[in-house]
Amino acid sequence: MSEPLLVVKGLTKRFMTGGGWFARPRSMTAVRSVNLTVGRGEVVGVVGESGCGKSTLARLILRLIEPTEGDITLGGTRLSGIGQAELRRERRRMAMVFQDPYSSLDPRYTIAETLAEPFRVHGLPVTQQAISGMLEAVSLPASAALRYPHQMSGGQRQRIGIARALALRPEFVVLDEPTASLDVSIQAQIIELLAALREGFGLTYLFISHDLGLVRYFCDRIVVMYLGAVVEVLPDARAVPRHPYTRALMDSSFAPDPKARREIAPLSGEIPSPFNLPPGCAFAGRCSRAVEACRSASPPLTEEGGHAVACFNPL
């Protein structure tokens, strides 16, 4: 791994809910002491099923949500702990592409106004040429500038979302399921575009997805999350998973070749409630390889040659 750009240490987010007149507030841990390092120029994927905290993690790293505990450092600047005014200046260095290309663009803004917004927010001048250049970078015609979002397709809107994220030439971009709302044929185009832009602008990506197949295709390293905690870090896309949960995730992704398909053992059992986590490994209740220790103690994330896994009985 190259020089680290993003270093996350012990990042934790607890949400407090409820707390009415007669109910005690309950705390829900969405993200549990996550450690994460992303090297400059790297693409790191974060996978996990719905509700595992991967989108929360993305927002915590960009401080769109305030973390409960933990440290975030981006290129030598500590993001956790700085004031709002300073944070807003630092936002030029980071950006986010959102999942829903329909609600991520203000319906009242023309495309030109949407693309000018990052500059206006920071009081920077913006020219027609800059807007055309941004559109060209995401393979849209300059004539798109005068259109409104409702006149564009989902794929085109997502290209606008990407162009806006890259407007101020950030170093670090979080991609929060950027293709999840798009047709499969459009997904491939967006992934190709993201790969080309990464080359062109020397970007570093944190790619959030629930699609392990896509993550293996696109990412250099893969972080697997389960119930708010990192359970495995795969050092490369082809690494063989060692955590039973990662194994199950891979088995559940669909192989296009019918001969390659095999019987899969679907996961049984329910995800434990994040309000009331059982002692020990959060996955133990659904795991076929669980041993006695799994139900009493939480397995630590231990690394071996870049491949980290949190399991007492790994594959």
Place this chain on the structure above:
Amino acid sequence: MTAPSPVSSALPGGLGVLRAAFGRPSGAIAGGWLVLIVLGAIFAPLLTPYAYDAQVLKEAFQPPSLAHPLGTDEFGRDLLTRMLYGARTSLSVSSVSILISVAAGMTLGAAAGYFGGFFDRAVTAVADLTWSFPEILIALILVAIIGPGVSGTMAAIAVAYLAQFARLTRAQIMTLKAETYVEAARSLGAGHAHILFRHLIPNALAPVLVSAMLATGDAIILEATLGFFGLGAQPPTPSWGSMMSSGSALLFKAPWIIVFPGLAVATTVIAINLFGDALIAALDIRDKLGSKP
């Protein structure tokens, strides 16, 4: 050419919406009537040879005739003249007070909906409290405190409708602030002012403006009611409400004195409501407007 400013897009197609509203038969008739009333109020001195306060006692109680198309009142003043000048009072008092009400209500509602917390709870509590009284009661109490007259009426009407606009704006802002484009703006480094004034308020504006239009109709009735009770514009300034008040005692002797101002109030309010409906249809925002029980 530089990129168009986001402010210019606050109401894209604003004229298109008006055209669509006028395109409907009811919208065209209602809108036409409103334009006529407004023009009549503005050009009153040019449209009538009489002065609104010129008393000609020997011509009192004249029924409608060629010289006085709507007749004369108990002091021999030309009724049409007084109605045209009365439209000035009714329209300006109601629209100015609604304007004040919208400005204050939107500010309170937007701040409450956006920032939440204690301020939100305080605004909501006060709004709910005023909501539970009829507007006329609030207006009467306020006029009693401030004193009768045009400014008292304006303040009373403005406060009476404040809760409605604060609640509507708050609800709009609370829905809109969950939109991803707000989070996107934040991720770009936008501050509260940018998000409120460039994203949330422009998007919340349409339903609030339509509801303001409809409230103007109610405000005309409220103004007429306060005028009827003698709490509105003071004589000799004419207002539709005070004209009806003086006509009520003479209902059988000179019915035109109360009938014509009454018709003016009724047709104007109906026209405002019909035109508001046409606007709602043109903007396609029916679901966003909560109706008051």
